Amino acid sequence: MKTKIIGIIGCGVVGGGVVNILQNQMKLLRNIGLNIVIKSICVKNLNKKRDFALPKNTKLTSDPDIIIKDKDIDTVIEVMGGVYEAKKVVFDSILNGKNVVTANKALISKHLLEINTLVTENDVQFGYEAAVCGGIPIIHTLQKDLLLDNVTEVSGIINGTTNYILSRISTENIDLDSVIDSAKTLGYAEADPTADIEGYDIRSKLGIISKLAFGHYIPESMIETQGITNIIRDDFLYAKMLNSTIKMIGTSKLVNNRLQTYVSPMLVSNNHNFSQVHGATNIVEIKSDNLESTLLTGEGAGRYPTANSVVSDLISIFMNNSSVPFPKNETFGFEQDYEKCFYVRFIVKDQIGIIKNIGEVCNKYNISIDSIQQLPISDNNYVPFVITTNETNIKNIKSLCVDVNMCDYSQEYPFYMPIY
Numbered sequence: 078m079k080t081k082i083i084g085i086i087g088c089g090v091v092g093g094g095v096v097n098i099l100q101n102q103m104k105l106l107r108n109i110g111l112n113i114v115i116k117s118i119c120v121k122n123l124n125k126k127r128d129f130a131l132p133k134n135t136k137l138t139s140d141p142d143i144i145i146k147d148k149d150i151d152t153v154i155e156v157m158g159g160v161y162e163a164k165k166v167v168f169d170s171i172l173n174g175k176n177v178v179t180a181n182k183a184l185i186s187k188h189l190l191e192i193n194t195l196v197t198e199n200d201v202q203f204g205y206e207a208a209v210c211g212g213i214p215i216i217h218t219l220q221k222d223l224l225l226d227n228v229t230e231v232s233g234i235i236n237g238t239t240n241y242i243l244s245r246i247s248t249e250n251i252d253l254d255s256v257i258d259s260a261k262t263l264g265y266a267e268a269d270p271t272a273d274i275e276g277y278d279i280r281s282k283l284g285i286i287s288k289l290a291f292g293h294y295i296p297e298s299m300i301e302t303q304g305i306t307n308i309i310r311d312d313f314l315y316a317k318m319l320n321s322t323i324k325m326i327g328t329s330k331l332v333n334n335r336l337q338t339y340v341s342p343m344l345v346s347n348n349h350n351f352s353q354v355h356g357a358t359n360i361v362e363i364k365s366d367n368l369e370s371t372l373l374t375g376e377g378a379g380r381y382p383t384a385n386s387v388v389s390d391l392i393s394i395f396m397n398n399s400s401v402p403f404p405k406n407e408t409f410g411f412e413q414d415y416e417k418c419f420y421v422r423f424i425v426k427d428q429i430g431i432i433k434n435i436g437e438v439c440n441k442y443n444i445s446i447d448s449i450q451q452l453p454i455s456d457n458n459y460v461p462f463v464i465t466t467n468e469t470n471i472k473n474i475k476s477l478c479v480d481v482n483m484c485d486y487s488q489e490y491p492f493y494m495p496i497y
């Protein structure tokens with residue numbers, strides 16, 4: 078029986094789940110020869126009532142150094158969140174020779190290269206399965222199962238908050254602000270939902286996934302990111318006319334040795350797997366040479382799904398079965414001008430010649446129109462109508478939007494999204 082002594086820094090939603098799982102599964106752990114002892118737990122407020130039972134003999138502290146500098150402690154679990162203090166906790170733990178398991182996507186995406194170097198230099202193990210897509214084992218899959226396969230694309234619905242919001246607007250025809258309010262009440266959205274609804278959360282996850290899948294790190298600032306705030310209810314009506322729905326998707330694809338990595342709402346056909354994923358659930362599709370298509374779906378957040386990923390990393394470390402954090406190291410070009418079919422919605426003042434004019438602008442930018450969609454007009458001064466295009470570069474679509482917006486009939490800046 079191996080006895081492993083750990084410390085947990087931060088013990089709220091995820092940390093409490095980790096404590097409960099480790100306490101409840103002691104017998105199973107013993108079956109695989111492990112005795113995991115939680116020596117210390119660090120929290121901010123020692124007087125706060127806890128929703129987990131503090132294990133017998135576990136010390137509660139508010140000083141992370143009690144854990145980081147404890148020579149008995151083999152592995153530190155960082156589930157305190159934030160970047161600044163968490164960085165110190167994680168870096169100091171590694172420098173003190175401890176393995177680290179973290180759920181902190183914000184920290185990893187910001188300091189990925191430094192962490193990678195530090196882990197190698199200090200010969201420790203580093204697990205971060207919980208940091209991307211909560212309970213879905215996307216990290217281990219890419220680190221181990223698909224390591225010798227050539228991954229060509231990773232795409233998915235990897236933010237539960239926006240998927241919850243878009244699913245509700247789609248089925249209940251309610252407006253964005255009221256869904257965001259109810260998402261906050263139900264705990265699906267943070268008090269400040271900006272990172273989710275503007276796509277920044279997906280962008281952080283995509284940076285980590287891309288480094289893992291392709292070996293190339295793309296700084297967040299290079300990942301084109303469009304949030305969901307410009308979507309209007311009519312877009313869902315048009316999506317239905319096109320036998321489709323709208324999903325917020327992050328994608329990273331290798332085309333001719335160049336990475337195309339972006340975050341955007343996308344029009345998804347009702348026949349595609351992604352259209353069937355509702356609420357806070359996540360789904361990721363990995364395309365690769367050997368396995369062709371691998372789909373992973375499940376809970377992308379929440380106490381037990383996320384804590385499960387944390388303990389999975391812990392077991393990998395203790396069973397000497399963990400991978401190096403980012404096994405691949407490659408350099409690819411980066412292509413911001415990706416090619417796709419697009420959905421473009423205009424809001425216009427009804428007048429003769431608009432379609433002719435938009436046709437001419439499309440012609441100017443070599444955009445081939447696939448269809449024109451028009452709901453019955455209820456207000457002549459506010460007419461949303463849609464074109465879908467054949468494959469074209471996003472640069473052309475942006476030029477189309479700029480030109481049309483300058484026309485006197487345009488009432489709002491046009492909205493575009495790729496067709497997945």
Ligand SMILES: NC(=O)c1ccc[n+]([C@@H]2O[C@H](COP(=O)([O-])OP(=O)(O)OC[C@H]3O[C@@H](n4cnc5c(N)ncnc54)[C@H](OP(=O)(O)O)[C@@H]3O)[C@@H](O)[C@H]2O)c1
Pocket residue numbers: 086087088089090091092119120121122123125139141156157158159162180181182183207208211377378379380383
């Ligand atoms: N919740 C999820 O579903 C989920 C999913 C995936 C990833 N994550 C990631 O998991 C991490 C933790 O999230 P969470 O939801 O568990 O957060 P949380 O419920 O807010 O818990 C944070 C914990 O850290 C402690 N803490 C904060 N600052 C501290 C400091 N300076 N010193 C010591 N302790 C400190 C807090 O102490 P007090 O309890 O005393 O306030 C609390 O126990 C974050 O990085 C998050 O992004 C969460």
